Amino acid sequence: MPSVFGVLFDGLAYGMLLFLMSVGLSVTLGMMNFVNLAHCSFAMLGGYVTVTLMNAFGWPFFATLPIAFCAAAATSIILERVFFRRFYNASELNQCLLTIGIVFVSIATAAYIYGTDEEPVHLPAYLQGSISFMGLDFAVYRLFLIATALLITILLVISIESTRFGAQVRAAVNNQRMARGLGIDVDNLFAVTFALGGGLAGLGGALAIAMVGLDPSFALTYLIYVLIVVAVGGLGSIAGTFVAAMLLGVSDMAGKYYVPALGSILIYLVMMVMIMWRPTGLFGRR
Amino acid sequence: MSETALTARGLNKSFGSLIVAADVELTLPAGVRYALIGPNGAGKTTLINLITGMLQPDAGRIFLGPADITALPPYQRVRLGLTRTYQINSLFPHLTALEAVTLAVCERRRVAQTWWRQLTAYRHEIDEAYDILAALMLNSACHRVTRELPYGQQRLLEIALALATKPKVLLLDEPAAGVPRDESKDLFAAIAGLSRDITVLFIEHDMDLVFRFASRVIVMVGGRVLVEGTPAEIASDPRVRAVYLGKGRAP
Amino acid sequence: MTIQTIAGPHDYLRAQLRWRWSEIAFWLATLLPFVLAPNYLVLASQVASTALFALSLDLILGFCGIISLGHAAYFGVGAYTAGLLSTWGWGEPLSGLLLAGLAAGFFGYLTSFIIARFRHLALIMITLGLGLLLQEAANSASFITGGFDGLQGIHTWPIFAKFDFDLYGYTAYSYALAVLFLIFLLARRIIHSPFGLALRGIRENAQRMPAIGAPLHSHIRTIYTIAATIAGIAGAVLAQTTETVSLEALGFQRSADVLVMLILGGTGRLYGGLIGAAVYMVARDQFSGLNPQYWYFWIGLLLIGVVMFLPNGILGGLSLLTRRARAAP
Numbered sequence: 001m002p003s004v005f006g007v008l009f010d011g012l013a014y015g016m017l018l019f020l021m022s023v024g025l026s027v028t029l030g031m032m033n034f035v036n037l038a039h040c041s042f043a044m045l046g047g048y049v050t051v052t053l054m055n056a057f058g059w060p061f062f063a064t065l066p067i068a069f070c071a072a073a074a075t076s077i078i079l080e081r082v083f084f085r086r087f088y089n090a091s092e093l094n095q096c097l098l099t100i101g102i103v104f105v106s107i108a109t110a111a112y113i114y115g116t117d118e119e120p121v122h123l124p125a126y127l128q129g130s131i132s133f134m135g136l137d138f139a140v141y142r143l144f145l146i147a148t149a150l151l152i153t154i155l156l157v158i159s160i161e162s163t164r165f166g167a168q169v170r171a172a173v174n175n176q177r178m179a180r181g182l183g184i185d186v187d188n189l190f191a192v193t194f195a196l197g198g199g200l201a202g203l204g205g206a207l208a209i210a211m212v213g214l215d216p217s218f219a220l221t222y223l224i225y226v227l228i229v230v231a232v233g234g235l236g237s238i239a240g241t242f243v244a245a246m247l248l249g250v251s252d253m254a255g256k257y258y259v260p261a262l263g264s265i266l267i268y269l270v271m272m273v274m275i276m277w278r279p280t281g282l283f284g285r286r
Numbered sequence: 287m288s289e290t291a292l293t294a295r296g297l298n299k300s301f302g303s304l305i306v307a308a309d310v311e312l313t314l315p316a317g318v319r320y321a322l323i324g325p326n327g328a329g330k331t332t333l334i335n336l337i338t339g340m341l342q343p344d345a346g347r348i349f350l351g352p353a354d355i356t357a358l359p360p361y362q363r364v365r366l367g368l369t370r371t372y373q374i375n376s377l378f379p380h381l382t383a384l385e386a387v388t389l390a391v392c393e394r395r396r397v398a399q400t401w402w403r404q405l406t407a408y409r410h411e412i413d414e415a416y417d418i419l420a421a422l423m424l425n426s427a428c429h430r431v432t433r434e435l436p437y438g439q440q441r442l443l444e445i446a447l448a449l450a451t452k453p454k455v456l457l458l459d460e461p462a463a464g465v466p467r468d469e470s471k472d473l474f475a476a477i478a479g480l481s482r483d484i485t486v487l488f489i490e491h492d493m494d495l496v497f498r499f500a501s502r503v504i505v506m507v508g509g510r511v512l513v514e515g516t517p518a519e520i521a522s523d524p525r526v527r528a529v530y531l532g533k534g535r536a537p
Numbered sequence: 538m539t540i541q542t543i544a545g546p547h548d549y550l551r552a553q554l555r556w557r558w559s560e561i562a563f564w565l566a567t568l569l570p571f572v573l574a575p576n577y578l579v580l581a582s583q584v585a586s587t588a589l590f591a592l593s594l595d596l597i598l599g600f601c602g603i604i605s606l607g608h609a610a611y612f613g614v615g616a617y618t619a620g621l622l623s624t625w626g627w628g629e630p631l632s633g634l635l636l637a638g639l640a641a642g643f644f645g646y647l648t649s650f651i652i653a654r655f656r657h658l659a660l661i662m663i664t665l666g667l668g669l670l671l672q673e674a675a676n677s678a679s680f681i682t683g684g685f686d687g688l689q690g691i692h693t694w695p696i697f698a699k700f701d702f703d704l705y706g707y708t709a710y711s712y713a714l715a716v717l718f719l720i721f722l723l724a725r726r727i728i729h730s731p732f733g734l735a736l737r738g739i740r741e742n743a744q745r746m747p748a749i750g751a752p753l754h755s756h757i758r759t760i761y762t763i764a765a766t767i768a769g770i771a772g773a774v775l776a777q778t779t780e781t782v783s784l785e786a787l788g789f790q791r792s793a794d795v796l797v798m799l800i801l802g803g804t805g806r807l808y809g810g811l812i813g814a815a816v817y818m819v820a821r822d823q824f825s826g827l828n829p830q831y832w833y834f835w836i837g838l839l840l841i842g843v844v845m846f847l848p849n850g851i852l853g854g855l856s857l858l859t860r861r862a863r864a865a866p
Contacts, residue, residue: 090848092657093604097800098844100793104837111830216830224665224789231662265673272666276651279659338748364750376748378741381734384546389738390749392731398751399759401732406551408731416546429549451750 005136007253013142015249016149017211020204021222022229023156023241024197030173030236030285032190034084035092037099039201040223041106042072046202047214048110051119061124065206072202077195084194085187103219110216121209141210148207152200156238169193173236174285225252228267232274234281243282247274289351291316291485292368292455297336297346299509306332307343308509314455319478320487321500321517325529329509330489331373334457338370339363350455365394367454371444373463373489377432383443384428387415390450418446422476438469445476456480458488462495474499497521505529554729563808567714571707578706579779584818585713586774591799591810592717592724593767598796599804600728601760602740603652604661606792607668608768610648613675613787615641615769620688620782621681628694630712634773641769642762649761653754656743665789672788687783691776702778709778716774717811720767724807727763736760740805797836801843803850812851 025039046068053059053067079102087095127144130137160166172179172186180186208214208222225248233244248267255266278284294312299305306329314320322330335341337348339360347356355363378386391411392398405412419425422442427435432443441461448456461477462470470492478499480486490496496503496517503520505512507529513520520526570581590612597603615637622633648667655663675682683689695701700708727733735756738746746753776782785791794817795810802813824832847854 087844090844093800094844094848097797097840101837101840101842101844104833104840106837108830108834108837112834116830224669227662227665231658235658261677262673265670265677268666268670268673272663272670275655275659275662275666279655359747361747361750361752364748369750370748372748376742376745378738378745380741381737384549385734386738389731389734389751392734393749393751398731398735399756401727401730401759401763403731404554404726404729405731405734406547406554406729409547411731412546412550428546447745447749 003136007257008250009136009138010142011250011253012246013139013145013211013249014253015246016146017204017208018225018229018249019242019245020149020152020207021201022226022233022245023238024194024200025226026230026233026241027169027173027236027238028190028194028197029230030234031169031176031186031193032088033092034088035095035099036084037096037223037227038079038102038106038219039099039198040205040226041103041219042076042198043201043205043208043222044106044110044214044216044219045075046072046205047209047218048114048119049202050206050209051114051121051214054121055119061121061127065203068206069199069203072205073195073199076198077191080191080194103223107216107219110219114216116216119209119214121214123210127210145207145211152203153238153242160238165189165192225267228271230281232271232278232281234278234284236285237281237283240281240283244274289316290314290349291318291351292337292487293349294333294337295347295349297333297348298344299332299336299341300344305509307336310336310346310506310509310511312337312504312511314485314487316454316485317482318485319499319501320485321496321503322487322489322506323491323493323496323503323520324506324512327508328506330506331459332509333506334370334459334489337457338368364451364453367452368457369448369451369453369455370457371448371459371461373459375437375440375444377440377443377447379433380431382429382431383419383424383435383439383446384412384415386432386443387418387446387450388412390447391415391418394451415450418449421449421479422446423472438465438473441465441473442476445473449480453484455485455487458486460489460491462490462492470495493521560808563811564718567718570710575705575707578710579704580818580822582706582709582713582778583775584815585710585717586771586778587795587798587818588811588814589713589717589720589771589774590768591795591802591814592721592807593764593771594795594799595804595807595810596724596727596736596764596767597760598799599806599809600733600740601736601757602743603757603761604664606661606665606789606796607671608664608764608795609787609789609791610668610671611641611645611765611768612772612775612791612795613671613784614644615772616776616782616786617675617682617688617772618769619773619776620691623691623693623777623780624688628692630693630696630777633693633777634716634770637773637776638766638770641772642766645765645768646758646762649758649765652761653757668787668789668792672784675784675787682784683782685784687781691780691782693777693780702780706778713774713778716770720770721807721811724767728807732756732759797840799850801839801850803852803854806850806852809850809852816851 021040021043025036028034028036049068049071050064053064054061087098123141127141130139160169168184168189171184172189176186229241229244229248233240248270251270252267255262255264290313292312292314294310297307297310299307310333324330332341336343339358347354349355350366350368353366355366388411391414392408395411397408416425416428419428422445424439424442424446427439432440435443445461462473465473474495477486500517502514503517504514505520505526512529513523513525570578594608597605618637618640619633622636651663676684693702696708696712702708735751739753739756743753772786798813798817799810801817802809
């Protein structure tokens with residue numbers, strides 16, 4: 001029976017992963033109300049970029065991470081400019097269906113290119129194993145994951161709170177019409193935010209391989225978790241996404257370790273309770 | 287002595303530090319035509335939202351006649367006879383005018399839950415809806431889908447929906463908003479033609495209309511009731527002039 | 538020069554009730570499989586039960602505006618009720634159908650209290666959550682549900698003690714089609730009732746409904762319960778005609794599939810779910826030889842195509858065509 005600390009630690013690591021994959025969707029949903037269910041396809045793309053670079057081209061793990069980010073960001077922006085922007089005024093249902101269609105196509109493409117088996121990834125030696133501290137074992141990779149995600153979170157919070165770009169993002173999320181009225185180029189802003197969110201998802205996907213594995217169904221499996229995080233956290237809120245990701249990461253780990261017979265029931269129960277308590281999310285508007 | 291149709295006591299509401307209603311007291315005798323005026327942001331629409339239950343007050347009580355309705359959900363207040371219209375049309379875009387009003391009539395008559403009988407069997411309801419539309423000159427357009435109606439007719443439909451609920455107290459939020467001058471006179475004529483059984487409170491900015499159709503005027507500023515009186519009293523009240531024109535300017 | 542006469546209100550509304558020739562043609566066409574494709578009657582009966590399921594979703598989605606990602610929960614409850622009754626020794630189809638409908642309806646009634654209180658994303662997530670929770674619970678309770686393998690030993694007794702369910706599917710398709718048609722008549726009645734008008738009011742402007750004195754939550758609970766009952770009946774039909782029930786009957790995949798079918802056919806038109814189910818399932822059957830990956834690819838493209846070119850589904854596109862054809866001189 002793993003200790004409470006062990007479950008907490010694993011839960012936090014998993015939560016950080018969920019955060020990276022979800023924060024982009026939360027902000028873009030809050031800003032433009034565009035339901036992009038293909039968000040996890042960008043995560044999957046990042047994962048496959050890392051896998052390809054490492055396994056086929058022999059790149060070191062660290063070097064693949066920025067490429068995963070950039071590839072996912074670039075794909076996001078292309079899709080947004082060429083395709084998504086025509087559907088900003090479509091009904092929610094149509095947006096869901098359109099982006100689900102893209103998810104299906106991405107899953108099929110990934111399966112076609114890479115096959116349906118889980119991708120192996122060989123972490124560098126210094127990221128493997130675990131460190132012993134105060135009588136507890138901490139997996140090095142998960143420590144790395146937590147540290148990286150925390151760093152990114154801090155960067156995000158700083159940029160949102162202290163930079164002009166961040167202020168514009170907050171304005172556009174809060175009241176798009178007013179932001180336009182103030183002269184903020186919301187369309188451009190959205191494209192950049194979309195790219196950033198997609199890139200972060202890609203990074204999350206790349207980092208996820210060593211913790212939860214990568215196969216073509218990733219885009220759909222983790223979509224459900226990401227949706228839960230975004231709904232519970234509140235649209236357009238970085239803090240909300242963070243708290244929700246932690247809450248759900250720990251709940252899922254706790255459920256899987258302590259009551260494996262019930263499977264994912266705990267995470268769904270927590271989600272239902274949170275949504276019923278706060279329908280617009282923990283930090284959502286109104 | 288006429289009875290009181292609507293009473294509000296000590297209504298308070300604030301959003302954080304923004305006070306939208308402060309100790310609002312209101313007494314509307316039955317059958318009277320009231321105008322509610324005030325600068326933008328004075329809290330007029332908020333007051334309607336509080337009275338109809340769309341917004342919960344922080345403190346205060348609301349009475350419809352003798353009944354305390356403060357705890358009732360909005361739809362039950364409508365059933366007791368308190369109805370409002372919206373400043374910006376809130377209609378059913380793909381329903382025809384007749385369907386929309388028939389729906390309101392069916393809801394009032396409590397038959398809207400029957401799913402086993404055909405709508406065509408409800409001849410009384412359909413006739414009543416048609417008559418309401420006819421009274422507002424909308425009967426020729428009754429089979430047109432709401433979103434295809436010209437704006438003036440949509441505004442009239444907005445009122446038709448309210449009338450279908452057979453209100454005792456009718457709250458009209460800027461009924462002539464967005465309607466051209468000449469058409470708004472017809473609109474208000476329709477309102478003036480309403481039965482004296484109905485107490486009407488309307489929010490309006492056009493002083494001409496206020497003077498022609500209201501017998502009493504309430505002025506709100508910053509969430510508070512500033513003064514109440516006949517149109518003539520209000521027009522000559524220096525405080526009202528100050529609010530509208532600013533203190534330093536001579537009238 | 539013609540003088541336009543305005544139809545009296547009663548005549549106009551009565552005209553909406555009339556059966557159009559296209560509807561009659563549709564139902565006649567459903568008899569074709571008996572003659573043209575007798576080898577496919579088993580598939581046809583599955584299409585019929587799925588079409589009924591899609592119809593139940595249309596009642597809440599197309600006519601009332603409630604987007605549900607977990608509607609298969611009620612389908613599954615109905616399927617398992619009918620299946621369990623059979624494994625426990627009672628295989629009479631009509632009573633099993635009724636009991637399945639009641640069970641699903643009851644479950645729908647209970648959940649409707651939660652559903653009615655939420656809108657937008659919260660509502661979607663709650664329907665998703667309910668479906669996933671039921672799926673997990675059913676998976677864990679494998680001692681009842683048979684887990685991954687499903688229920689074993691279902692045997693449906695002959696209808697009226699005369700018509701046996703055989704491998705050829707004549708009885709199966711007749712049964713499924715009859716149930717579909719009868720419930721369709723019921724759904725049509727609901728749509729043209731005052732309640733149907735109220736549902737459309739909710740879809741058009743839910744916020745305005747309380748302002749005309751409508752008990753919004755009560756209306757939503759009612760239609761949700763009715764839709765759950767119908768979904769349960771659809772599940773029972775599938776269970777009885779295929780004599781199998783497994784977890785996929787209440788799984789997310791099924792919820793998602795039925796949503797796609799309804800959108801494909803067109804929401805809010807009663808026939809959309811039926812047509813969408815037919816097209817989707819026949820296509821899937823034709824492509825079933827393909828690798829599942831490739832199926833995902835084509836379905837993905839189909840979804841994208843539908844949203845881009847046929848946002849109101851097949852029926853929406855058809856009505857657009859007929860309107861253009863009528864407008865052309």
